[in-house]
Amino acid sequence: MSKLNRLLLALIASNLICSLSYSATPGTPTISWGNSQYSIIEVNHNATAYNKLVKVKDYADVDVSWSLWNGDYGTTAKVLLNDQEVWKGPSKGASGSAKFKVYQGGRYQMQVALCNSDGCSMSAKKEIIVADTDGSHLLPLKTSLLENNKPYEQNSGKVVAGYFVEWGVYGRKFPVDKIPAQNLTHVLYGFIPICGGNGINDSLKQIENSFQALQRSCSGRENFKVSIHDPWAALQMPQKGVTGWDEPYKGNFGQLMSLKQANPHLKILPSIGGWTLSDPFYFMGDKSKRDVFVGSVKEFLQTWKFFDGVDIDWEYPGGYGANTALGHQDDGQTYVLLMQELRAMLDKLEAQTGRKYELTSAISAGKDKIDRVNFGVAQHSLDHIFLMNYDFYGAFDLNNLGHQAALKAPSWRPETNYTTVNGVNALLKQGVKPKKIILGAAMYGRGWSGVHNYVENNPFTGKATKGVAGTWETGVVDYRHIKNSYMSNGWIYNYDVTAEAPYVFNASTGDLISFDDVRSVTAKGRYALDNGLGGLFAWELDADNGDILNSMNASLGNRPSN
Structure with missing residues (x-):
């Protein structure tokens, strides 16, 4: 290579190095x-x-x-x-x-x-x-089917719903991660309160500290807006999957967000009202109060995005609820207007978000209460009507005993108005579409003690001296408790074939408990299918050992899954 070529190569290399630098x-x-x-x-x-x-x-x-x-x-x-x-x-x-x-x-x-x-x-x-409150930041909540719960596919197209209560995390020790979510289509969260003090929420005074807790929650908040009754249980209590010190949403709400990540099919609805939280509904004949309420429900759903709509549990239009001083002949019309206005609000929210929001309502199965509302009109605003065909009889009446959740009337009291079939027929008579009616199953029993003066070995023909010792309150016994403690040692199980209703009786103490079990719930499921009804729901999930929910699924035709 010539000196000239070597010089040229050196210059090229030098330029390349400079260029790279x-x-x-x-x-x-x-x-x-x-x-x-x-x-x-x-x-x-x-x-x-x-x-x-x-x-x-x-x-x-x-x-x-x-x-x-x-x-x-x-x-x-x-x-x-x-x-x-x-x-x-x-x-x-x-x-x-x-x-x-x-x-x-x-x-x-x-x-x-x-x-x-x-x-x-x-x-x-x-x-x-x-x-964000849709739970998109959370990992799916890991859950297991506990006790007797067996896995089912939701293949029937029927509703299988259950109430989860806010206070279940305390004595009941039933947090969200115990919900058998794969066996449900809907979880109803009980309960969301409506703000208001003396004269508006007086029924709450029946429960120690409950009225005061609501006033703390509603401090500075306008009457008739919804709120959260127990912020600690709902949002602040560390629970499985939401335990970190910097976790933004803990408690029931945080777990429900995570539960939905694991079960995207699940609809979760806040239930507004309930037995002691229904008083404010009686004031909603005033449209300005309805407007405040409906607007706050919209705000609530925009805030807590894991919810899929709203359930209204007004007990009851026309009166005869927890506060016997409340009730008006125009309540039925107020109820219809409220449902229409909620549906209109939800339709607008759907247009804004692209989501589907359900509107449901839990109602009494008593014909006397059903007849106070035009459900033939209200149904056009509602996706589902949860018929509370339970609490027909209980320790609130010691002189008239009966099956608390019977499908049909018993042979010894054929004239009774309080049966599941009578409630369904009252709705059908108003023109309600069968598929909108969801029948109730009781995951608890109601009972009496000291039953006496009964005839023909039928304790329901007698009278009682007091309510039976309950699981959490006098006169009310969890289904799990009944199965574990009241099937032997002097207790005798009976089944009323005519009414499709089980009961247990201890003749030596006069203790009597009426409840739902696998057989009676299966009869309700069969009745729902035979009559084109929409499905089954239950109160309340923490009281079941799995038997009731299994029978709800099986009777509606849902397949067991592996």
């Missing part, structure tokens, strides 16, 4: 240690008043900072979430920061990129969590 991507940034948990809906875990408990926003404010230990810092910095650019700005030195908004919850892989004309250098990925 000036053509390089920036150094690799390092994301600084800092917050990795953000919330769209923010919860104050020290608050009791709803207005201070919740801060509603449409987005989470996310911030990130980074450092560069060596190399060029480039001209432009970018932040990426799951490989999508969410922020861009000038890169000004060996460190930088960014703030941006995230409008959707989830788990994101965040990276910082430093770029120049030659390309970009990417940081290592860091996971951030943007919490």
Whole structure:
């Protein structure tokens, strides 16, 4: 090779080296240690008043900072979430920061990129969590079928619903992770209260500290808006899957969000009202009060996005509820208007969100109470009518004993109005579509003690001296308790074939308990199928050992699954 060629090669190599030294991507940034948990809906875990408990926003404010230990810092910095650019700005030195908004919850892989004309250098990925109340940030809640619960597929197209109660996390020790969710289509959350003090929520005074708890929750909140009765149980109590100190949503709500991630088929509805929380409904003949209520339900659903609609449990239009001083002849019309206005609100919300929201209502199965409302009109606003065909008889009446949840009338009292069939027929007579009617199953019994003066060995023909000792309250016994403690040692099981109703009786003590069991629930399921009804629901999930829910599924035609 000539000297000239060697000189040319040396010049080319020198130019290449110089070119490479000036053509390089920036150094690799390092994301600084800092917050990795953000919330769209923010919860104050020290608050009791709803207005201070919740801060509603449409987005989470996310911030990130980074450092560069060596190399060029480039001209432009970018932040990426799951490989999508969410922020861009000038890169000004060996460190930088960014703030941006995230409008959707989830788990994101965040990276910082430093770029120049030659390309970009990417940081290592860091996971951030943007919490939202749809539960999109949560991992699916791991649950197991407990006690006698067997797995079923929801293949029948029928409703299989159950009430879960807010207070079940205390003495009952029944948190959300014990719900046999795969065996349900709907979970009804009991109960969401309506704000109001003396004269508006007087029935609550029957339960120690319940009225005071509601006043704390509703502090600074307008009467007739919905609230959360027990923020600790609903949002602040650490539970399985939502235990972290920085977990934004704990308690029942947090677990329900996670439960839904594991069971996307499940509909979860907040049930507003109930026996001691129905008083405010009686004031809603005033449209201005209805407007406040309906508006707050909309706000509630926009805030707690894991809910799929709303259940209204007004006990009862026309009166004869917990507060016997309340009730008006116009309540039936008020009920219809309320359902129509709720449905109109939900329709608008559907148009905004692209979601489907259900409107349901739990109603008495007593013909006298059904006849006070035009359900033929109300049904057009409702997806399901939960017929509470239980509590027909109980320790609230010591002189008239009977089956508390019978399908049909017994042979010894054929004239009774309080049966499941009579309730269904009263609705059908009003033109209610059968598929909208959901029959109730009782996961508990009602009973009496000291039953005497009965004839023909039929304790229901006698009278009682008091309510039977209950599981949590006098006169009411969980189904699990009945099965474990009241099937021997002097207790005799009987089944009224005519009424399709079981009972246990101890002749030596005069203790009598009427309840639902596998046989009676199977009869209800068969009746529902034979008459084109919409399915079955139960009160309340924590009282069952699995027998009742299994029979609900099996009787409606749901297949066992492996």
